[in-house]
Structure formats: structure tokens, C-alpha cells
Amino acid sequence: MITVHGLRKRFRGTVALDGMTFAVRPGQVTGFVGPNGAGKSTTMRVILGLDRADAGDALIDGHPYRGLRDPLRHVGSLLDAAALQPGRTARNHLLWLAHSQGLTARRVDEVLDQAGLRAVARRRAGGFSLGMRQRLGIAAALLGDPPALLLDEPFNGMDPEGIVWMRRLLRALAAEGRAVLVSSHLMSELQETADHVVVVGRGKVIADAPVAHLLATAPGARRATLEDVYLALTRDEVEFRAVDPARAR
Amino acid sequence: MNAFGQVLRAEFTKFRTVRGWVVAAVAAAGATILLGLLPGMQGSCGRNGPGSECAPTLGPGGEVVVDSFAFAHRPLTGDGSITVRVTSLTSRLLDPGPDGPPPDDGSPHEASAREAATPGASPRGSRPAVVPWSKAGLILKAGTAQSSSYAAVLVTGGHGVRMQYDYTHDRAGTPGTVSTDSPRWLRLTRTGDTVAGAESPDGTTWTTVGSVRLAGLPPTVEAGLFTTSPQHAERVGGSLGAGTTGGPTEATGTFDHLLVRDEARSAGAPGQVARPAWEGENVGMPGPAPQVPGGDLERAGGVFTVTGSGDIAPAVAGAAGIGVSLARTLAGTFVMLLVVTVVSTGFITAEYRCGLIRTTLTASPRRGRLLAAKAVVVGAVAFVTGLVAAAVAVVLGQRVLRGNGVYVHPATTPTELRVIVGTAALLAVAAVLALGLGTLLRRGVTAVATAVAVIVLPYLLAMTVLPDGAARWLLRVSPAAAFALQQTATQYPQVANLYTPANGYFPLAPWAGFGVLAGWAALALGTAAVLLRRRSA
Structure with missing residues (x-):
């Protein structure tokens, strides 16, 4: 279980996190949504020890990330699928990660299979499409067989088959009792996949509720989608808004 | 395996799985050996038949x-x-x-x-x-x-x-x-x-x-x-x-x-x-x-x-003396130094360029430990390749020089060992310095340019264009001071000679020169560790 409590952070006068508080529970997929600049990425980076918050704490089963021994066995994460050294093969990328956690090459081959990358395992990552990079990122996140996963925009760049695969994988991971946090802008995907959503805006949580509950209490009643709910919730939180092309006509 | 061992192993896996780095290290060692073996220098010792050997004898004190x-x-x-x-x-x-035989030959x-x-x-x-x-x-x-x-x-x-x-x-x-x-x-x-x-x-x-x-x-x-x-x-x-x-x-x-x-x-x-x-x-x-x-x-x-x-x-080696010192066989060290500098800087700046540093830090959140592991990896790689290159160049290079009729001043086995191991140590510590600079500066081009300017340039300048005084000053204060480890020749005030770095005479004692480089490396790596811990990734 990942708990985030009262996180605050300022970047040169801009408030990035303003008392962010939520929890990612095991056994479910938690959607993490909000407009650009709402603090999703910063929150994830603070959880992973890449950034320090000015106040508050983010704990993995009660421990700060930087204090974890073999952290990838506690939390698997995918922040930026493009973050690969182009000259290194997919398998070697996973191999150094495995070595850093005291894992063996056999585990690398397992996750390569799981991510459907066996055929391209010995190809240089520099030639991978974004979809393949996402799969490699997922493989890296699964490497330590962690009880919690943190995935930033995992659907990005995936072909339809990949999206279906990802959806099933996320469901399966939750079904195994893992805590899965997925940030995405694709509300339709989350509606299919997530059990729970945390909606954030301007550095704090706007809504933190089961997907079913949100849909049921939406003002549009029966036909409401997660997208409608989200737009309604974040109407006042977005930083940039273009003129609605339908109305401008 | 303990935690540091794991990080170390991971970083070594990282290094060996980028083909460019491995190829560069091996090629640089090869180039250094070649520069030590190429018959770039000719002499006349033993070239003109028996009796033309340049064999300075040993004096009462055992020196040449x-x-x-x-x-x-x-x-x-x-x-x-x-x-x-x-x-x-x-x-x-x-x-x-x-021009031919002198006109007065045998004149009355x-x-x-x-x-x-x-x-x-x-x-x-x-x-x-x-x-x-x-x-x-x-x-x-x-x-x-x-x-x-x-x-x-x-x-x-x-x-x-x-x-x-x-x-x-x-x-x-x-x-x-x-x-x-x-x-x-x-x-x-x-x-x-x-x-x-x-x-x-x-x-x-x-x-x-x-x-x-x-x-x-x-x-x-x-x-x-x-x-x-x-x-x-x-x-x-x-x-x-x-x-x-x-x-x-x-x-x-x-x-x-x-x-x-x-x-x-x-x-x-x-x-x-x-x-x-x-x-x-x-x-x-x-x-x-x-x-x-x-x-x-x-x-x-x-x-x-x-x-x-x-x-x-x-007998002294150099322009006014006779023959050359052992350091001549290691004249190609600068090639390895250059490659080690570029690769070691890139070992960290490549991570910043690709964003891989964030993956690295999620896998190894203890940043000081991570930097230490990286330093051990680049240092060890530089040491091992440098050791092989220096050993081959010194052993075979002397043979080639002598074969070419160049007198090479003999050195004792401990001195030869010091030169070989010293050259390897010089490259290892230079690698750590380059890694430190790369961590401080992060941007690949800036970092590589700075590292080359700090580590390689002073040596090249001191060996070639700089006047003696400036060259000796550089070889006291810059990381190039460690080249004193290759010194085998003794300087005698009562013997006229050009005691220049290019002739194998360095202003500092071997291990004192190494100390200067080590100081630079410690400073760079220490500052890098502090900054790396403080910065967000």
C-alpha cells in the first residue's frame, strides 16, 4: 500500500503540490487523473524518491522509498518509457536492473515473456517504437514482482492490441492483490480498467472515490461517463482551455 | 551479495552492454600499445656493425x-x-x-x-x-x-x-x-x-x-x-x-x-x-x-x-644526453587518457541525456552509493585496460626501440613495475575525475569538453608547445602531474641537458604527482556526490 500524506512542494514560487493526500490500496487499480500541471508527475516522483517534498510524506508500506532495500521488489514503476540508452538491447536493459536488485537473468527472461518482448529481446532499444518501449517499461516494473506498481501514462503510443493487453494486465495485477496506480488522460481506458480514481487539480485531491460511485452520483445520471465526471470535476482547475470548436462555429 | 555489490554489478553490466564503450576502451589500449611499438624513432646503436653498440657502462655506484x-x-x-x-x-x-667528407681531411x-x-x-x-x-x-x-x-x-x-x-x-x-x-x-x-x-x-x-x-x-x-x-x-x-x-x-x-x-x-x-x-x-x-x-x-x-x-x-636521457628513458614507450598514454576521459564522462552524462538517470535512481536510491559504484566501475575498467596496455608497451616497446638502434636507459624491475602500475592508476583516477565532472555538469558536450580541457589538454600542452616554465608549472598543479609516475630518469644539476617533460623529466616525484591527480578526483567526486544528493533527478 502506498500512502501519500500532506505533500507540499513549490518550484520557484509555483505551487506544485498543495497538501496532496491519498492512498493506493492493494487489490485494485487506482486511476490517477487531472489536468496537465495538476501535480501527478511530481507526486509520483516524490513517491519514488526522485524529488523531495517540502512537507508531508509518501510511504511504501510505511517506509520512505529511499530507505527501501531493493526498492524494485517493493514498487515497480514506469515514469518515462523513452528513458532508455539507445545502444543497449532490451534484455541488457532489464539485466542491469535485475542485477541492481539481486535478481537473476532468469527473472529477466520471465518478464520479457510476460511483456511479449521475447522476439526483440536482443535488439537495441534505440530502434523500438513507443509501444514497444512501453512494454519494456512494464517489464522493468514487473521485474521485482512488486506488491505495488506506479505507472505514468502506460497506454501512450500503444496500438489497439497493446491497449487491450495493457488493460488485461492491469486487471490481472490487481486481481493478484497488488496496489496499482495508473495515471492517464484516457478516461475511457480508465473507466474500463480502474476500480478507484483519484482526481487531482492544482496540487491537491479533488475527488478520491470508487469509479462506480462517481458514475452513480454524476448529475447526468445513467449515461454519464468517467470523462463527463472528470470534466465536471476539473472545470475550474485546468490551466489552459481552448475555445470549444463546436461552439465557436 | 551486499547492497553495494549489487549496485556495482548493475553498473558494470551497464558498462559492458554498451558496445561503443567497450570498443573504445579496447581500441584505446591498442592505440597506446601501437604508439609504443611503432618504429617512430631510429638510432644508430648497433646499426653500423659490431662495435657501434651504445652501451654506456655502469659506474662505481651502479648507475649508467x-x-x-x-x-x-x-x-x-x-x-x-x-x-x-x-x-x-x-x-x-x-x-x-x-655534407660529405670534410675538405681538410688529413691536410698538413x-x-x-x-x-x-x-x-x-x-x-x-x-x-x-x-x-x-x-x-x-x-x-x-x-x-x-x-x-x-x-x-x-x-x-x-x-x-x-x-x-x-x-x-x-x-x-x-x-x-x-x-x-x-x-x-x-x-x-x-x-x-x-x-x-x-x-x-x-x-x-x-x-x-x-x-x-x-x-x-x-x-x-x-x-x-x-x-x-x-x-x-x-x-x-x-x-x-x-x-x-x-x-x-x-x-x-x-x-x-x-x-x-x-x-x-x-x-x-x-x-x-x-x-x-x-x-x-x-x-x-x-x-x-x-x-x-x-x-x-x-x-x-x-x-x-x-x-x-x-x-x-x-x-648518463642522462634526452636531447643533450644519450638515448631515451622508459617513458618513451608510453608516449601513447594520452590516447587512452583521452578515451578514458570521454567514456567516463559519458558513463553518467548519457544517463542524463536519455533520462535513464531516473530509472537508475529508482533502482538505487542511495545516490552516494550509486556514484561510488560508478566510480569503481570506470576506475577498474581504466585500470585493467591501462595495465595491459602499459605492460605490453613497456616490455615490447623497449625491445622495438633497441631493435631500432635507440639506447633505452635500463630501469630496475621495481621501477618498471611502478611505471606500469602507475600508468594504470593514473588512468583509473583520471576516469574517476572525469566521472565527477560529468556528474557535476550533466550535459554531455559541456562535460566532455571540460573534462578533456582539465585532464588531457594540460599534458598535451606541456609536452608540446608550452615553454619549459609553463610546462613545469602545469605538471605541478594540473591533473597531468600524475604523469610523473612514468618518470624513470634522474635529473643531475651538474649534467647539461634539457630536462623537459617531453624528455621524461617531471617536476614532481612519482607518487606526489599522482597525489595531485588524486586530489582533483577526490574534490570532483566529493562535490558531485553532494550535488547529486541535493538535486532532484
């Missing part, structure tokens, strides 16, 4: 020496003394004429008391010059064989009166040059194993310059007058590519008032036995020997000149 001079001498048995007055010492630079007007440094080449083009370490004076030597034990008191072209003995030892007497207006009286006195050197401005008031014990001096030694003049070398500087020029010199000493006191004979049978005959000889160099009129300089009682070329001194 040169021992060549013009010598007019007679035996001296037991205790005794020899006194002479020197009225002038002049020197000439000999122009090594590349060859000066009677003159003998040339090179046979058949005298008199050839020469011009007067001050050669500070040209020498004329008295010498008392175990025998006329080269590299035998000796003691001498002498005047020099620019360093006043000296007492020198057994090649490496030198004591200063009165400064100043000699002339007919201010001649210098010299005296050597043997008492048992002890030889004392004295000087006097007038032949009456004597000052002892030095007194030394030469153990194992035989009962009968050769005593007499000598003159010699060392190789001349100077730097010629263009804006780019300074070089050296030089050549042989020759000196003429003018002597009179020669007096030998032979205690054994005067005590035994005074006047009974004829004085031993004087002989003129060129020790260790070809050419006509000094002439001894009538075989007895003492009876001649007049003025003698002795002209000689060469030196009586420890």
Missing part, C-alpha cells in the same frame, strides 16, 4: 655513466699530488656537417696540439660558444678504462671550480671563469684512499674544495690533465611544435706550471728512477690523442693545451 674525455696522464703510485695552473678554457659548437696544417672529437672531421665548421659544463682540470683515475672510479678538480665554462668524483658527485668551489688575467691553480692530493681537491688563485693560498674517500682505489692510479665538453642542446621554439637542436661541442684547456709529487719515489730512490712516461689518450672517444711532447709533460715545463669532447658524468 658516460666517460669520454681527452686525457694526458702518467701513473702515480701510492700517495702523491699533482698541481697545475689553468689559464683558459674555451669551447666551440661543432656543426655536424651532413692540422694543429699540432689539437685533437678532434670526431676523426676526419676536423677542423670543420665550428663557432665559439660558452658551454657551461665544459671541463678542464686534473683527474686521478683508477685506470684509463671507461667508468672506472675517479676524483677530479676542474674549472668549467660557466659553473666555476668544481670537485667531482665517481660520476654522480659534485661539489662547488669558487665561481667565475678562468682567463690569463685570472688563472686558477688546481691540485689533487692522494693520501691512502682519500683524495683531496684544492684550488688557489695564485699557487700560494690554497682552499680545499672537497676531500673524498674512494674505496678500492688501486695503489697505482693514472693522474693527469683532462678536457671534455658535453653535448649541447637548446630549445628552438616556433609558435607550434617547438623542437630541440644541438650537437657536439669541444673545449680546449690551456695548462702550465704542471708539478707532480710522487711520495713513493722521492722517499725510495730519489733521482734514481726515471719518471714514468706520460701518454696522451682519448678515453671513450675516437680521434687523435693529446700529444705529449717527448713523453714527459713535466720536463717540457711549458704550456700545454688539451682539447676534448664528451663528458664524465652520469
Whole structure:
């Protein structure tokens, strides 16, 4: 279980996190949504020890990330699928990660299979499409067989088959009792996949509720989608808004 | 495996799985070896048949020496003394004429008391010059064989009166040059194993310059007058590519008032036995020997000149010396240094460029530990490749140089080991420094440029274009100071030579130079660790 409590952070006068508080529970997929600049990425980076918050704490089963021994066995994460050294093969990328956690090459081959990358395992990552990079990122996140996963925009760049695969994988991971946090802008995907959503805006949580509950209490009643709910919730939180092309006509 | 071991293993896996880095490391080692083996240098030692070997002999102290001079001498048995007055010492630079046989070869007007440094080449083009370490004076030597034990008191072209003995030892007497207006009286006195050197401005008031014990001096030694003049070398500087020029010199000493006191004979049978005959000889160099009129300089009682070329001194490597030092075989070290610098900087900056640093830090959140592991990896890779390259270059490079007729000064096994291991250590610590700079600067281009400017450039500048003073300063304070680890040659103040870094003479002691580099590396890595911990990734 990942708990985030009262996180605050300022970047040169801009408030990035303003008392962010939520929890990612095991056994479910938690959607993490909000407009650009709402603090999703910063929150994830603070959880992973890449950034320090000015106040508050983010704990993995009660421990700060930087204090974890073999952290990838506690939390698997995918922040930026493009973050690969182009000259290194997919398998070697996973191999150094495995070595850093005291894992063996056999585990690398397992996750390569799981991510459907066996055929391209010995190809240089520099030639991978974004979809393949996402799969490699997922493989890296699964490497330590962690009880919690943190995935930033995992659907990005995936072909339809990949999206279906990802959806099933996320469901399966939750079904195994893992805590899965997925940030995405694709509300339709989350509606299919997530059990729970945390909606954030301007550095704090706007809504933190089961997907079913949100849909049921939406003002549009029966036909409401997660997208409608989200737009309604974040109407006042977005930083940039273009003129609605339908109305401008 | 412990936590650090895991990070270390991961970082090594990272290194070996980028083919460019591995190829670069191996290629650099190969280039360094090749530069050490390529026959870029030719010599004449052993090239012109038997007898042309350049094999400086070992002096009494076990060091390599040169021992060549013009010598007019007679035996001296037991205790005794020899006194002479020197009225002038002049020197000439000999122009090594590349143009065929000299026109005066064997011509009748060859000066009677003159003998040339090179046979058949005298008199050839020469011009007067001050050669500070040209020498004329008295010498008392175990025998006329080269590299035998000796003691001498002498005047020099620019360093006043000296007492020198057994090649490496030198004591200063009165400064100043000699002339007919201010001649210098010299005296050597043997008492048992002890030889004392004295000087006097007038032949009456004597000052002892030095007194030394030469153990194992035989009962009968050769005593007499000598003159010699060392190789001349100077730097010629263009804006780019300074070089050296030089050549042989020759000196003429003018002597009179020669007096030998032979205690054994005067005590035994005074006047009974004829004085031993004087002989003129060129020790260790070809050419006509000094002439001894009538075989007895003492009876001649007049003025003698002795002209000689060469030196009586420890052999040094370099422009004015002979041959090269061991460091020559490692002239290609800079290639490895360059590659190690670029690769080690890239080992961290590539992570920043790709964003991989965030993946790395989620896998290894303890940042100080991560940086230490990276430093161990680049250091170890540089050390191992450097060790192999240096060992091959030193061992085979000496063979190639000698095969090419170049004299390579011998080094003891511990010294060779220090040079080889030192070169590896130099590369390892330079790698750590480069990693530190890469971590501090993060941006690949900036970091690589800075690292090359800090680590490689000072060495290249000091070795090539910079004037001596600036070069020596750089080799004291910059990371290039660690190249002192490759120094095998000893610098002697009493031996004229260009003691330049390019000739293998460094301003700092080997491990002191290494300390300078280590200090830089510790500073860079320490600052990098603090910053890395503080920064968000």
C-alpha cells in the first residue's frame, strides 16, 4: 500500500503540490487523473524518491522509498518509457536492473515473456517504437514482482492490441492483490480498467472515490461517463482551455 | 551479495552492454600499445656493425655513466699530488656537417696540439660558444678504462671550480671563469684512499674544495690533465611544435706550471728512477690523442693545451644526453587518457541525456552509493585496460626501440613495475575525475569538453608547445602531474641537458604527482556526490 500524506512542494514560487493526500490500496487499480500541471508527475516522483517534498510524506508500506532495500521488489514503476540508452538491447536493459536488485537473468527472461518482448529481446532499444518501449517499461516494473506498481501514462503510443493487453494486465495485477496506480488522460481506458480514481487539480485531491460511485452520483445520471465526471470535476482547475470548436462555429 | 555489490554489478553490466564503450576502451589500449611499438624513432646503436653498440657502462655506484674525455696522464703510485695552473678554457659548437667528407681531411696544417672529437672531421665548421659544463682540470683515475672510479678538480665554462668524483658527485668551489688575467691553480692530493681537491688563485693560498674517500682505489692510479665538453642542446621554439637542436661541442684547456709529487719515489730512490712516461689518450672517444711532447709533460715545463669532447658524468636521457628513458614507450598514454576521459564522462552524462538517470535512481536510491559504484566501475575498467596496455608497451616497446638502434636507459624491475602500475592508476583516477565532472555538469558536450580541457589538454600542452616554465608549472598543479609516475630518469644539476617533460623529466616525484591527480578526483567526486544528493533527478 502506498500512502501519500500532506505533500507540499513549490518550484520557484509555483505551487506544485498543495497538501496532496491519498492512498493506493492493494487489490485494485487506482486511476490517477487531472489536468496537465495538476501535480501527478511530481507526486509520483516524490513517491519514488526522485524529488523531495517540502512537507508531508509518501510511504511504501510505511517506509520512505529511499530507505527501501531493493526498492524494485517493493514498487515497480514506469515514469518515462523513452528513458532508455539507445545502444543497449532490451534484455541488457532489464539485466542491469535485475542485477541492481539481486535478481537473476532468469527473472529477466520471465518478464520479457510476460511483456511479449521475447522476439526483440536482443535488439537495441534505440530502434523500438513507443509501444514497444512501453512494454519494456512494464517489464522493468514487473521485474521485482512488486506488491505495488506506479505507472505514468502506460497506454501512450500503444496500438489497439497493446491497449487491450495493457488493460488485461492491469486487471490481472490487481486481481493478484497488488496496489496499482495508473495515471492517464484516457478516461475511457480508465473507466474500463480502474476500480478507484483519484482526481487531482492544482496540487491537491479533488475527488478520491470508487469509479462506480462517481458514475452513480454524476448529475447526468445513467449515461454519464468517467470523462463527463472528470470534466465536471476539473472545470475550474485546468490551466489552459481552448475555445470549444463546436461552439465557436 | 551486499547492497553495494549489487549496485556495482548493475553498473558494470551497464558498462559492458554498451558496445561503443567497450570498443573504445579496447581500441584505446591498442592505440597506446601501437604508439609504443611503432618504429617512430631510429638510432644508430648497433646499426653500423659490431662495435657501434651504445652501451654506456655502469659506474662505481651502479648507475649508467658516460666517460669520454681527452686525457694526458702518467701513473702515480701510492700517495702523491699533482698541481697545475689553468689559464683558459674555451669551447666551440661543432656543426655536424651532413655534407660529405670534410675538405681538410688529413691536410698538413692540422694543429699540432689539437685533437678532434670526431676523426676526419676536423677542423670543420665550428663557432665559439660558452658551454657551461665544459671541463678542464686534473683527474686521478683508477685506470684509463671507461667508468672506472675517479676524483677530479676542474674549472668549467660557466659553473666555476668544481670537485667531482665517481660520476654522480659534485661539489662547488669558487665561481667565475678562468682567463690569463685570472688563472686558477688546481691540485689533487692522494693520501691512502682519500683524495683531496684544492684550488688557489695564485699557487700560494690554497682552499680545499672537497676531500673524498674512494674505496678500492688501486695503489697505482693514472693522474693527469683532462678536457671534455658535453653535448649541447637548446630549445628552438616556433609558435607550434617547438623542437630541440644541438650537437657536439669541444673545449680546449690551456695548462702550465704542471708539478707532480710522487711520495713513493722521492722517499725510495730519489733521482734514481726515471719518471714514468706520460701518454696522451682519448678515453671513450675516437680521434687523435693529446700529444705529449717527448713523453714527459713535466720536463717540457711549458704550456700545454688539451682539447676534448664528451663528458664524465652520469648518463642522462634526452636531447643533450644519450638515448631515451622508459617513458618513451608510453608516449601513447594520452590516447587512452583521452578515451578514458570521454567514456567516463559519458558513463553518467548519457544517463542524463536519455533520462535513464531516473530509472537508475529508482533502482538505487542511495545516490552516494550509486556514484561510488560508478566510480569503481570506470576506475577498474581504466585500470585493467591501462595495465595491459602499459605492460605490453613497456616490455615490447623497449625491445622495438633497441631493435631500432635507440639506447633505452635500463630501469630496475621495481621501477618498471611502478611505471606500469602507475600508468594504470593514473588512468583509473583520471576516469574517476572525469566521472565527477560529468556528474557535476550533466550535459554531455559541456562535460566532455571540460573534462578533456582539465585532464588531457594540460599534458598535451606541456609536452608540446608550452615553454619549459609553463610546462613545469602545469605538471605541478594540473591533473597531468600524475604523469610523473612514468618518470624513470634522474635529473643531475651538474649534467647539461634539457630536462623537459617531453624528455621524461617531471617536476614532481612519482607518487606526489599522482597525489595531485588524486586530489582533483577526490574534490570532483566529493562535490558531485553532494550535488547529486541535493538535486532532484
